[in-house]
Amino acid sequence: MSVTAAKGFTAAGIAAGIKENGNPDLALVVNNGPRRAAAGVFTSNRVKAAPVLWSEQVLKSGQVAAVVLNSGGANACTGPKGFQDTHATAEKAAGILGTGAGEIAVCSTGLIGVTLPMDKLLPGLETAAGRLSEHGGEKAAIAIKTTDSVHKTSVVTKDGWTVGGMAKGAGMLAPGLATMLVVLTTDADVEAEALDRALRAATRVTFDRVDSDGCMSTNDTVLLLASGATGVTPAYEEFAEAVRAVCDDLGQQLIRDAEGASKDIKVEVINAATEDDAVEVGRSIARNNLLKCAIHGEDPNWGRVLSAIGTTKAAFEPDALDVAINGVWVCKNGGVGEDRDKVDMRYREVHIVADLGAGDATATIWTNDLTADYVHENSAYSS
Amino acid sequence: MSVTAAKGFTAAGIAAGIKENGNPDLALVVNNGPRRAAAGVFTSNRVKAAPVLWSEQVLKSGQVAAVVLNSGGANACTGPKGFQDTHATAEKAAGILGTGAGEIAVCSTGLIGVTLPMDKLLPGLETAAGRLSEHGGEKAAIAIKTTDSVHKTSVVTKDGWTVGGMAKGAGMLAPGLATMLVVLTTDADVEAEALDRALRAATRVTFDRVDSDGCMSTNDTVLLLASGATGVTPAYEEFAEAVRAVCDDLGQQLIRDAEGASKDIKVEVINAATEDDAVEVGRSIARNNLLKCAIHGEDPNWGRVLSAIGTTKAAFEPDALDVAINGVWVCKNGGVGEDRDKVDMRYREVHIVADLGAGDATATIWTNDLTADYVHENSAYSS
Numbered sequence: 001m002s003v004t005a006a007k008g009f010t011a012a013g014i015a016a017g018i019k020e021n022g023n024p025d026l027a028l029v030v031n032n033g034p035r036r037a038a039a040g041v042f043t044s045n046r047v048k049a050a051p052v053l054w055s056e057q058v059l060k061s062g063q064v065a066a067v068v069l070n071s072g073g074a075n076a077c078t079g080p081k082g083f084q085d086t087h088a089t090a091e092k093a094a095g096i097l098g099t100g101a102g103e104i105a106v107c108s109t110g111l112i113g114v115t116l117p118m119d120k121l122l123p124g125l126e127t128a129a130g131r132l133s134e135h136g137g138e139k140a141a142i143a144i145k146t147t148d149s150v151h152k153t154s155v156v157t158k159d160g161w162t163v164g165g166m167a168k169g170a171g172m173l174a175p176g177l178a179t180m181l182v183v184l185t186t187d188a189d190v191e192a193e194a195l196d197r198a199l200r201a202a203t204r205v206t207f208d209r210v211d212s213d214g215c216m217s218t219n220d221t222v223l224l225l226a227s228g229a230t231g232v233t234p235a236y237e238e239f240a241e242a243v244r245a246v247c248d249d250l251g252q253q254l255i256r257d258a259e260g261a262s263k264d265i266k267v268e269v270i271n272a273a274t275e276d277d278a279v280e281v282g283r284s285i286a287r288n289n290l291l292k293c294a295i296h297g298e299d300p301n302w303g304r305v306l307s308a309i310g311t312t313k314a315a316f317e318p319d320a321l322d323v324a325i326n327g328v329w330v331c332k333n334g335g336v337g338e339d340r341d342k343v344d345m346r347y348r349e350v351h352i353v354a355d356l357g358a359g360d361a362t363a364t365i366w367t368n369d370l371t372a373d374y375v376h377e378n379s380a381y382s383s
Numbered sequence: 384m385s386v387t388a389a390k391g392f393t394a395a396g397i398a399a400g401i402k403e404n405g406n407p408d409l410a411l412v413v414n415n416g417p418r419r420a421a422a423g424v425f426t427s428n429r430v431k432a433a434p435v436l437w438s439e440q441v442l443k444s445g446q447v448a449a450v451v452l453n454s455g456g457a458n459a460c461t462g463p464k465g466f467q468d469t470h471a472t473a474e475k476a477a478g479i480l481g482t483g484a485g486e487i488a489v490c491s492t493g494l495i496g497v498t499l500p501m502d503k504l505l506p507g508l509e510t511a512a513g514r515l516s517e518h519g520g521e522k523a524a525i526a527i528k529t530t531d532s533v534h535k536t537s538v539v540t541k542d543g544w545t546v547g548g549m550a551k552g553a554g555m556l557a558p559g560l561a562t563m564l565v566v567l568t569t570d571a572d573v574e575a576e577a578l579d580r581a582l583r584a585a586t587r588v589t590f591d592r593v594d595s596d597g598c599m600s601t602n603d604t605v606l607l608l609a610s611g612a613t614g615v616t617p618a619y620e621e622f623a624e625a626v627r628a629v630c631d632d633l634g635q636q637l638i639r640d641a642e643g644a645s646k647d648i649k650v651e652v653i654n655a656a657t658e659d660d661a662v663e664v665g666r667s668i669a670r671n672n673l674l675k676c677a678i679h680g681e682d683p684n685w686g687r688v689l690s691a692i693g694t695t696k697a698a699f700e701p702d703a704l705d706v707a708i709n710g711v712w713v714c715k716n717g718g719v720g721e722d723r724d725k726v727d728m729r730y731r732e733v734h735i736v737a738d739l740g741a742g743d744a745t746a747t748i749w750t751n752d753l754t755a756d757y758v759h760e761n762s763a764y765s766s
Contacts, residue, residue: 047693047701047717077689079702079718112686113719215673216694218686289672289753290598290761297762303495303601306460310430311599318430319462334430335462336496370672372755378673379680 002137002153003029005164006187008227011136013143016124018072018110018117024143025072026121028128029183030097031065035228038064039196040105041203043220049076050086051106052219058090058105062192064225065103067183068093069144070121071168073110076218085116092122096129107181107221109146109168141166144181147377149257154249156242161188161232163242167250169220180207180254182222184246188239189228198240199224206247209279210366212258213374214287222247255366260374263295265350265367273359277314281354282365284308292370298345300325305354306334315358322355385520385536386412388547389570391610394519396526399507401455401493401500407526408455409504411511412566413480414448418611421447422579423488424586426603432459433469434489435602441473441488445575447608448486450566451476452527453504454551456493459601468499475505479512490564490604492529492551524549527564530760532640537632539625544571544615546625550633552600563590563637565605567629571622572611581623582607589630592662593749595641596757597670605630638749643757646678648733648750656742660697664737665748667691675753681728683708688737689717698741705738 004011009031016026031038040059042052058064068089075082090104097104108116131139141151148168155164169180184199203222224243234242255264267285272278285291288308294301302323309321323331328343330336350369368374387394392414399409414421423442425435441447451472458465473487480487491499514522524534531551538547552563567582586605607626617625638647650668655661668674671691677684685706692704706714711726713719733752751757 045690045693046695046699047689047704074686077686077714077718079716082718112684112690113714115719213672215671215687216690218690218693288598289596289757293758293761296758299762301495303457303460304598306430307428307495307599307601310428310601312429316429321430331460331496333462335460335465336498370758372758374672375676375679375753375755375758378676379682 001155001164002141002166003164003183003185004134004137005155006162006185006227008032008187008229009185010132010134011140012128012131012133013136013139014124014128014131017120018070025070026124026128027069027140027143028125028132029067029140030132031225031227033227035189035226036063036065037190037192037195037226038062039192039199039224041199041222043217045216045218047077047218049074049108049219050078050082051075051108052221053083054086054090055105055107055221058102061102063103064105065099066093066097067105067107067223068125069107069181070116071109071144071146073108073114073116074112074219075108075116076112078113078115081115085118088118089121092125096126105223109144109181109219112218137166144168147259152250152253154246156245158234158238158242161230161234162186163246165246165250167254169254180217180220182250184224184243186226187229188226189231189233190226190239194236195224195226198243201240202244202247206244206251209364210251210255211283211286212255212368255368258368259377260371261368262371263350263369264348265295265352265369267365267367268353270353270355270362271359272356272361273315275361275363278361278363280312281309281314281356282363284312285352285354286365286367289370295350296369296371300330300340300343300345302331305352306331309354314356316356320357324353326351384538384547385524385549386547386566386568387517387520388538389545389568389610391415391570391612392568393515393517394523395511395514395516396519396522397507397511397514400503401453408453409507409511410452410523410526411515412450412523413515414608414610416610418572418609419446419448420573420575420578420609421445422575422582422607424582424605426600428599428601430460430601432457432491432602433461433465434458434491435604436466437469437473438488438490438604441485444485446486447488448482449476449480450488450490450606451508452490452564453499454492454527454529456491456497456499457495457602458491458499459495461496461498464498468501471501472504475508479509488606492527492564492602495601520549527551530642535633535636537629539628541617541621541625544613544617545569546629548629548633550637552637563600563603565633567607567626569609570612571609572614572616573609573622577619578607578609581626584623585627585630589627589634592747593634593638594666594669595638595751638751641751642760643754644751645754646733646752647731648678648735648752650748650750651736653736653738653745654742655739655744656698658744658746661744661746663695664692664697664739665746667695668735668737669748669750672753678733679752679754683713683723683726683728685714688735689714692737697739699739703740707736709734
């Protein structure tokens with residue numbers, strides 16, 4: 001169902017020949033209105049790909065008619081030529097759809113530092129436009145895959161309106177592993193300003209807290225488009241919650257499909273002095289390579305959790321730290337707690353709780369273990 | 384020669400039975416004077432092991448008579464019992480050597496969260512004291528190994544005086560992989576204040592810039608002891624340079640022996656606005672798992688260098704960034720530069736230069752590639 005679950009949207013996904021292996025590589029998502037409101041959140045990496053620089057400008061108007069997405073090339077670090085290519089892509093799509101290039105968002109994913117084969121991309125856009133369909137959401141989701149093993153979609157339907165979306169990547173928004181691209185659509189009648197508020201509130205606690213490998217992409221983009229096709233304007237809180245639910249679901253799908261991972265790790269920081277402290281500690285734990293290796297080896301190595309906490313500026317006393325792994329409090333008061341042999345590490349999900357004993361704020365960061373497969377995939381594949 | 388290259392020092396290394404496999408695990412380094420000046424630098428991790436908490440206090444007097452070092456257990460996150468054990472170790476050594484416990488530094492390395500077998504360590508100290516020798520430096524260096532494949536020593540001899548040292552670990556001071564322990568000795572006649580100045584100046588540009596895996600230990604310790612046995616007081620600059628040279632050599636030995644590494648990567652940041660900027664950018668590149676995997680795969684993936692630079696707050700313009708890998712400027716002005724096929728990646732040493740084009744400051748960070756062996760070693764070995 002993906003991006004076409006909401007009324008007012010059509011989509012297509014085709015193989016334009018951008019990928020040398022002939023897999024689908026070009027997606028088009030069109031908002032047929034009546035409203036064409038939109039919001040976007042982009043990578044905080046200062047080295048931004050051409051399509052990010054372009055789409056950031058497009059989104060300033062709060063109006064997007066269509067999104068062009070390609071896999072097979074990130075169009076990042078490609079200089080003025082890369083930006084011209086993105087511009088030409090938007091112009092071409094605008095011409096086909098009868099709108100202005102300033103209403104066309106563009107997203108790219110793939111290898112950095114390689115220009116796109118425009119002789120394939122531009123004709124591909126005509127083909128994609130000819131295949132636009134209210135059932136095209138799945139094909140669009142498939143066309144944006146790179147190292148993804150499955151395509152990711154999610155839909156939440158409420159009283160008379162829907163939020164749906166698709167995602168690719170195996171990481172997070174800021175920072176993000178590989179490129180994360182997400183397009184969300186809704187047929188609720190919501191203005192750009194409310195879309196922006198809901199999207200930022202959602203990404204802050206979902207994609208922003210999915211930290212597979214601590215690496216931030218040059219291309220990460222999350223877009224939310226509203227067609228208003230149902231004529232229903234939900235209460236803001238209800239709408240924001242639906243957007244959050246779809247982002248949360250897609251974020252979880254990204255983590256479960258992270259490159260080479262064998263464990264999904266939920267790092268929950270509790271009793272922090274502030275939410276910022278909780279996030280800082282959660283990220284520090286989630287990015288600790290030694291811990292991620294231990295989890296891979298099904299070793300409930302709480303010492304590595306403590307040494308990761310110790311590198312942060314968060315408020316805590318070392319001898320007041322408690323750590324639970326899969327429900328067993330293996331560390332109490334900064335020292336040895338319950339018997340670590342009680343920890344059952346056989347399952348894919350691993351749950352680490354770090355109790356800072358410094359307040360009542362909490363945050364959860366999702367990550368993966370570090371595996372030989374991750375090393376293999378990222379040393380053998382030039383991405 | 385190690386810590387006994389300088390006159391006035393004796394050392395021993397024995398197997399006390401702390402390690403279950405029977406390997407050497409206890410070292411003793413004694414300063415026989417006439418001077419017993421000392422300086423120390425410790426982990427900046429806020430979760431500090433008992434021996435670090437102890438030795439930080441000891442070093443405040445600028446006077447150290449002996450250093451006890453054990454492998455086979457970090458005595459970290461062991462609560463009040465752990466601190467009592469460190470104290471008992473110092474008392475025991477002081478009793479044997481006829482000095483006060485307040486002049487005994489203690490260092491431990493090994494698994495976090497496990498208390499030391501004091502019934503083996505304390506008798507071991509008597510054995511070690513009985514074997515103290517002016518030729519004991521090598522044995523001491525061997526006794527502090529954990530996952531080190533070789534022991535590390537270095538000596539610089541000047542006009543009538545010497546600086547020597549030993550190191551264990553495969554990482555850095557702040558942060559540090561596994562525990563890094565370093566003991567340096569000199570027979571120059573230098574006061575504690577000058578030792579402290581020289582040591583801090585040296586570690587800042589050597590151990591502090593060796594970043595194997597971005598993980599900071601709870602136990603990292605670097606000590607510099609002066610016996611004054613030669614009666615020679617060198618000029619400060621000359622002495623500081625000798626200390627820096629020994630630290631640099633030992634730091635390089637740590638990197639070359641890093642867990643599972645197949646490549647040693649020199650990340651040189653040039654033309655930065657400030658040295659802090661250069662260090663921040665160098666660290667960001669050195670900690671990027673995706674880049675470290677690419678280097679392992681002998682892939683000169685400059686896009687990953689740029690995306691790592693982009694996550695920093697350093698002064699630079701994205702379209703003014705140049706990157707060279709092994710002498711080939713594969714990235715010019717933030718985009719494609721020379722042909723990446725020209726980059727020869729066959730050798731163990733890899734040299735990355737990032738030119739920020741923002742000033743004239745420079746810094747070099749040393750790191751390793753990320754390999755399946757690293758994952759294996761750290762998932763199979765509970766450290």
